[in-house]
Amino acid sequence: MPDTPLARALVERIRKEGPLTVEAYMEACNAYYYATRDPLGSSGDFVTAPEIHQMFGELVGAALADVWIRAGKPADAVYVELGPGRGTLANDALRVLRRAGFEGEVHLVETSPALREAQAKLLPEAIFHDDLATLPEAPLLLAANEFFDALPVRQFIGERERHVILAAGGFAFDRDGPIVERSPARVEVADQLAGHIARNGGAAIIIDYGYTEEEVGDTLQAVRGHRFSYVLDHPGEQDLTAHVDFASLADAARQAGATPSRAVSQGTWLETLGIAARAMALAAKNPQDTESISAARRRLCDEGEMGRLFKVLAIRVPSWPDVAGLGS
Incomplete structure (x- = not known):
C-alpha cells in the first residue's frame, strides 16, 4: 500500500464509504497535490508553456490587448487568469497589455497556498479568488493555460462508472474495458465563465x-x-490530468449565451499571431540566445512537441470581435 498522507486518508475513506469514483479520486489527489507544493520547473514535476519562453505569454497578452482595443477599450475591464502557476503567463501578458494602455485590475483564481505565494511576489497587485464566483462583474480579459486538464473526469465502461478500490495491498480499478470520459466539473466551470462574459x-x-x-x-x-507514472501510485504526490474535450466547453459556452470560437492547434495559433517575427526580434537583440529562442519556438509550435496536441479556444460576448486567429 502506498504510504503517503493522502493514501492513508483515501484508504480510510474507501473502507468507510466504499469504492471511489475516478472523479472523486482525481479530485482528492489534485487538491492535496496543488495545496502542498510548487509543481513547476526542473525541481518539480512538469513545465508549462509560459515557463518555456516569454514569447508564449507575450502573444497571449497581444491577443487580449488586440480584442480589448477593437472592443472599444472598456475602462472597467479586468485581467483574469485561472490556475496561473507561478504568475509567469500573467506577468508576460500584462507587460504587453499595459503597453497597449490597459490599466485594469489583476484577478487570479488560485487555491494553492504555495503557488499564491509565488504569484504574489511577481504580481503584488493581484487580487486572489478561490473560484470564479467572486470575480467582479466587469468585462474579462481572461487566460486559462493548462487549467481544465487538472479538473476531474468521470470514466465509464459501457453504462457503468469506473471506481477505485482496495485490492492486493494497494489501489486498483474495479473494471477495465473501452473507456469513455466525461467531465461535469469542466462543463460547470465553462458555464460559469461563459455566463459571466455573456452578462x-x-x-x-x-x-x-x-x-x-x-x-x-x-x-x-x-x-x-x-x-x-501509474495513476494509482503515489496519491497526492503526482500531477493527474486528462485530455480536455473542447467541444463540450464550446457547447457550454453557447448555452450560457457566449460565442465560442473554433478550436485550433497551439502551433497554428502562435504562428498566426507572429511568433516567428517575435523570435527574430528577440534573437536580434540577444544574439547569444538565438538557439535557445529557436528551440523554444519549436517546442511550443512543432507538431511533434506541443504544437498539435495543445488546442486553443476563445469564448467572447457576442458584441465583441473575434480573438485574433480564433474566428467563430
Missing part, C-alpha cells in the same frame, strides 16, 4: 491539451519528476 462582456482564451471531436479511451495520466 458583463469580455473574452477568454483557453489553452490545453485535448481534442475537438468525440474521443473514446483512457486519457487519465500521471506525471512525477518529468516522467509518466
